[in-house]
Amino acid sequence: MHLIELTxxxxxxxxxTLIDETNAFAKNTPWVDTxxxxxxxxxxKSLCDLHTxxxxxxxxxxxxxxxxxxxxxxxxxKKAYLKYYYEGDTLTYIESYVxxxxxxxxxxxxxxxxxxxxFFKNGMPYPTYxxxxxxxxxxxxxxxxxxxxQIVYDGYTHFDDGSAAYYFINYVRGGKTPILMQKQGEISAxxxxxxxLVTTYxxxxxxxxxxxxxxxxxxxxxxxxxxxxxxxxxxxxxxxKNVPLVAEAVLKTRxxxxxxxxxxxxxxxxxxxxxxxxxxxxxxxxxLAQFMKNNPHINHFTxxxxxxxxxxxxxxxxxxxxxxxxxxxxxxxxxVKGLKGVLHCNLYRTKIEDEDTxxxxxxxxxxxxxxxxxxxx
Numbered sequence: 215m216h217l218i219e220l221t222x223x224x225x226x227x228x229x230x231t232l233i234d235e236t237n238a239f240a241k242n243t244p245w246v247d248t249x250x251x252x253x254x255x256x257x258x259k260s261l262c263d264l265h266t267x268x269x270x271x272x273x274x275x276x277x278x279x280x281x282x283x284x285x286x287x288x289x290x291x292k293k294a295y296l297k298y299y300y301e302g303d304t305l306t307y308i309e310s311y312v313x314x315x316x317x318x319x320x321x322x323x324x325x326x327x328x329x330x331x332x333f334f335k336n337g338m339p340y341p342t343y344x345x346x347x348x349x350x351x352x353x354x355x356x357x358x359x360x361x362x363x364q365i366v367y368d369g370y371t372h373f374d375d376g377s378a379a380y381y382f383i384n385y386v387r388g389g390k391t392p393i394l395m396q397k398q399g400e401i402s403a404x405x406x407x408x409x410x411l412v413t414t415y416x417x418x419x420x421x422x423x424x425x426x427x428x429x430x431x432x433x434x435x436x437x438x439x440x441x442x443x444x445x446x447x448x449x450x451x452x453x454x455k456n457v458p459l460v461a462e463a464v465l466k467t468r469x470x471x472x473x474x475x476x477x478x479x480x481x482x483x484x485x486x487x488x489x490x491x492x493x494x495x496x497x498x499x500x501x502l503a504q505f506m507k508n509n510p511h512i513n514h515f516t517x518x519x520x521x522x523x524x525x526x527x528x529x530x531x532x533x534x535x536x537x538x539x540x541x542x543x544x545x546x547x548x549x550v551k552g553l554k555g556v557l558h559c560n561l562y563r564t565k566i567e568d569e570d571t572x573x574x575x576x577x578x579x580x581x582x583x584x585x586x587x588x589x590x591x
Contacts, residue, residue: 216371218381218398226392229365229385232346236360239329240344243322245337249307254300256285259292260310264359267296268308268319268330270347271354271368272378276405317342326350363387376403391422439463449473469514472496480505490514490538497521506532513557519543527552530573550574559588 217225258267266277277283289295299307308319308330317340319330330345343359343366358367364386371379377400384395422435423443432445436452439461449471450459456476461483470485471492472478478493481501485491491512493499497520506512506529513536523546531552533539538558541547547566553559553573559580566582574580574587581587 216379216381217367217369217383225383226385226387229367229383230387232358232367233360233363233365233387236329236344236346236358236365237362239322239324239346240331240339243320243329243331245320245333247337248301249299251301252299252306253302256287256298256300257289257292258283258285258296258298260294260296260312262294262312264343265366268345269357269359269368270328270349271357271370272401272405273368273380273382274357276401279405319345363389370401377401437461443467447471450475481508483508485509485512488512490516492516492518493520494518495520498524500524502529503532510534514538514540516540516542517544521546523548530554553577 217228220228260267261277261281261283265274266281267283268274285298289297294312297309297311298305299309304323305321307321309315310317310319315335318333318335320333322329322331326349328347328349332340332342332344334340341361343361345359346357347354348356353372354368354370355372356367356369358365360366364384366384367382369381373379380399380401382395382397383393386392386394421437421441424433424435431447431449432443433449433451434443436454437443437450437459439459440463442463442465444466446467447469448465448467450461451473452459452475457474458477458479459472459475460479461472464484464486466487467485469488469490469492470483471494474495475497477498477500478496479500480491481504483501483505486509488509489512491505491514493516495518499517502525513534515533515537517540519542522541522544525547527549529552530550531554533553533556535555535557537556539553539556539560540558541561541564543563545564547561547564549568549570550559550566550573551568551570554576556577557579559574559577561580561582571582571587574582575589577588578590579586579588
């Protein structure tokens with residue numbers, strides 16, 4: 215089963231089951247110390263990331279390869295390291311050191327499952343992640359770590375050429391922002407990693423970020439309007455009703471989009487590297503005049519599926535000549551008086567209430583009701 219194929223509700227229900235089962239397994243696992251029976255001991259440097267050197271899946275093996283993590287029979291000069299105990303070929307314990315012994319994982323096998331259950335050196339349960347790994351035909355198909363109500367999950371679908379599709383999710387059951395991160399990608403047989411979907415992560419309980427490794431774009435949900443964020447393109451969304459936004463930040467991005475806000479005040483928004491700003495399902499944009507003074511280089515404005523009754527002659531007359539202006543599915547456009555000589559003014563599914571199209575004829579290119587009006591059309 216690949217978790218990405220499930221609905222979100224099914225996915226989270228399944229993850230909740232894994233949380234309960236893993237916590238119960240660890241609770242019922244007593245401390246037993248047979249380290250003195252080890253027939254082999256190995257060492258590896260620790261990256262102190264709670265996974266590398268502990269988990270077995272291809273993603274973590276790829277990270278080990280990239281960071282030069284190797285098992286050796288001698289400790290060397292490592293200050294942060296992992297110590298592996300074997301009885302024959304069976305791994306039985308892993309000790310984690312950061313200068314001194316930090317945690318001991320007892321390795322438990324149960325059918326096609328392997329668990330790493332954490333303990334203090336005195337045998338008391340250690341409050342950190344419990345590791346679980348499920349294999350089929352000798353390959354890791356699911357792997358997760360659980361601490362309390364949080365699970366960090368990796369899922370693999372293996373292919374005949376040795377590659378695998380990979381899905382990752384970091385989920386906190388009952389959290390205000392339950393899904394802290396998601397990503398999906400592919401890992402080659404040579405353990406080369408290619409991410410091709412979105413990474414989702416959260417910095418605060420209210421704000422959620424999604425970043426695409428492919429095109430460098432970022433989507434921000436419930437932005438506070440002040441925190442600085444940077445990406446090739448940034449889109450700001452709200453999933454709540456009747457939310458106003460006051461955007462007061464300096465954002466380094468090529469273009470900015472706003473979605474579904476009741477109002478967006480951009481009077482103090484500075485976009486030093488942008489050339490365009492886009493509004494989708496935004497009922498009102500405030501501070502346009504000041505925004506244009508602060509950002510005279512902005513030459514693209516798009517208004518989509520929204521009321522634009524607040525746009526006045528002063529807005530149109532202040533637009534630079536190289537501006538592209540797009541209205542799509544808008545309502546309340548009283549007039550385009552003041553418009554003169556811009557590069558493009560295209561109106562789709564949008565009515566000019568006074569039906570005065572003369573200003574459109576002053577543009578280099580313009581479209582209204584599927585008819586060309588521009589000087590060069």
